[in-house]
Amino acid sequence: MVQDKFIDYILYEKRYSPHTINAYRRDLSQFSVYLTEQYGISGVDKANQQHIRSWMVSLMESGLSTRSVLRKLSTLKSFYKYLLRNNIIDRNPALVVNPPRSPVRHPEFIDEDQMKKLFEGIVFEEGYEGMRNRFILELFYATGIRISELIELQTNNISLHGQTIKVIGKRNKERIIPLSNKTGEQLSIYLKMRKDSGLDDSPYLFITSKGKKLYQRLVYRIVNKYLSQITTLNRKSPHVLRHTFATHMLNHGADLNAVKEFLGHANLAATQVYTHNTIEKLKKAYQQAHPRA
Secondary structure, three states: OHHHHHHHHHHHHOOOOHHHHHHHHHHHHHHHHHHHHHHOOOOHHHOOHHHHHHHHHHHHHOOOOHHHHHHHHHHHHHHHHHHHHOOOOOOOHHHHOOOOOOOOOOOOOOOHHHHHHHHHOOOOOOOHHHHHHHHHHHHHHHHOOOHHHHHHOEHHHEEOOOOEEEEEOHHHOEEEEEOOHHHHHHHHHHHHHHHHOOOOOOOEOOEOOOOOEOOHHHHHHHHHHHHOOOOOOOOOOHHHHHHHHHHHHHHOOOOHHHHHHHHOOOOHHHHHOOHHHHHHHHHHHHHHHOOOO
16 A cells, blocks of 8 residues: 555655654545545555645545644655656646645743742652652753653763753754753752662663653643643643743744754744744844934
């Protein structure tokens, strides 16, 4: 089946993350069901631009967000590009489908006073889990790494002497992120607590109290628990801490290209979304300071 070959291609050759592969597989399966039910067509490779456009419209009418529809269209574009390269089709029908307009959404972030309260005003539990939870929050805010990157961090990815961590990002791209002196100190304290708790055997940096590798749902629960004590934002997730890292870095004068490298973005456009908050801060300062504002 062509879809299975495509999934093998992005798994073994492109080395996409399991999350991305599952999303691609789900999108193609949903489109295949739609083609069968609406047009009696068996095989996504037999669809044309009218079929794709019709599916996009039905998804929008069902209440799916513009962002999700755009992601599904991106899946189809990648799939047909693969078919075209392998001479299975003679043109990519998804390329001529106009994408729905995505509303401009600015990343939510937590302000600096609230982040200060998180680390200086909240009492974390005694013992290993309390120290681990605190350092998870510290590392998210200090580096801007993704939840998948944090979970996959291993102790051999850390240089205590150089105060850096090596992160394996999307598509297995490696990047080195420096740690501040304060974060380096917290790392040393966490590693000592981990060792004293008899949890020194696992290669993973963050583990459960039983020595097992962390999983995404647990990390979400940890982050949500503590952020709920300092912010009223609707989203209280690891990604909000990533947004917060980037916004605070730019607000304090960090170079946009440097922030791009910290975040592991493939292009500068993905990082520029954070400049909106910086510009708004500059506008506020201007209004407050300029005599003719």
